[in-house]
Amino acid sequence: MEPYLYSALTRLTSLSTVLRAELLGKKALLRSLREGARPVKLHPNISKSLAKLDWEGAEEADRAAEKEGVTILSWDDPGYPESLRSLPDPPPALYVKGSLEVFSLPAIAVVGSRLCTVYGQNVARTLAKELVYAGMAVVSGLARGIDTAAHQGSLAVEGHAAAVLGTGIDRIYPPENDGLMQNILDRGGAIISEYPPGTPPLPRNFPVRNRVISGLTSGVLVVEATEKSGSLVTARFALETGREVFAVPHNITSRTGIGPNTLIQKGAKLVQQVADVLEEFPPDTCCRLKPLNDIPAGTEGGDSALSAKARVLFDAMSADEGRSIDRLSVESGLSAPDILTVLVELQMAGLCVELPGTRYARRTSPKEPNEWQTHS
Secondary structure, eight states, X not given: OGGGHHHHGGGOTTSOHHHHHTTTTOHHHHXXXXXXXXOOSSOHHHHHHHHTOOHHHHHHXXXXXXXXXXXXXXXXXXXXXXXXXTSSSOOSEEEEEEOGGGGGXXXXXXXOOSSOOHHHHHHHHHHHHHHHHHTXXXXXXXXXXXXXXXXXXXXXXXXXXXXEOSSOXXXXXXXXXXXXXHHHHHTTXXXXXXXXXXXXXXXXXXXXXXXXXXXXXSEEEEOOOOTXXXXXXXXXHHHHTTOEEEEOOOOTTSGGGXXXXXXXXXXXXXXXXXXXXXXXXXXXXXXXXOOSTTOOOSOSOOSTTOOHHHHHHHHHOOSSSOBOHHHHHHHHOOOHHXXXXXXXXXXXXXXXXXXXXXXXXXXXOTTSOXXXXXXX
């Protein structure tokens, strides 16, 4: 019973995170409530929610999750991340798959909009790769767009990546990132959620989980963000809890440039290279990091084994803009069915990215020659 008192509180979804946090550190009270005592001297909303809590059912579900390889870090667990304890509303428990080592590493969040540009994806991928190579853990939200690119960059070198979900740990969203999640686990990273198993992708959960993304790190790097992007919520959480905020400058005419450019106006650190981030960390952290002099060039994947059609299609793509199937057909001379087949080959080789609106672009680093030139 004891280890599951706090994890049971993750089911109190009708409570605000601040009200729920009032129950943390009160194990004797929770024990008595589980045994049937009536709540006294508690906020009416807390009492109402606790009256509906199925303690036994929650424990049974959590035991089942543990049998499936999920680690539950409750508020009173020694392994619970210390960085989260400083939040005004820390999660009562975390559900974790993968390595717990990410919690002992210096960490930074790399986040951005689902609606993003080729430029933003390439920057997120490159910066995440270099941060992980230096010895940082890169945290993001496994969402489409910039989050996905950040995770991909994190996996391009030896190191640790962590994804914080807005769903139960058994419900990957978006579903197409299931393979990416497995890659994170296979490479020694971690998948983290404060929501109990079975929790669906409810819209209200994602802004709430952003405080955990921020809370696990020493700073938040925003690559691209629209005016109402959840990434700005993550940056706000960072500011409110004394963490660093970084932003990548962007085209002033772009919707996704509004967020980072505004953050820079308000005092966020402008980032042009990874050193701009690392120099803000204290000496005791920097001394644990590796120099970037010998970082491997290029990104994961390559085109040495590409088919002839894939090479033709790659030539028809641009690294600066996404192109539709119709335009790629005109530029390459390939039929639409051929293009759909070849796109899979290019994506598997790590040379192509899909953008909103079913558009495709070359996947390159802004500071390196593109993969085609490197291998030709």
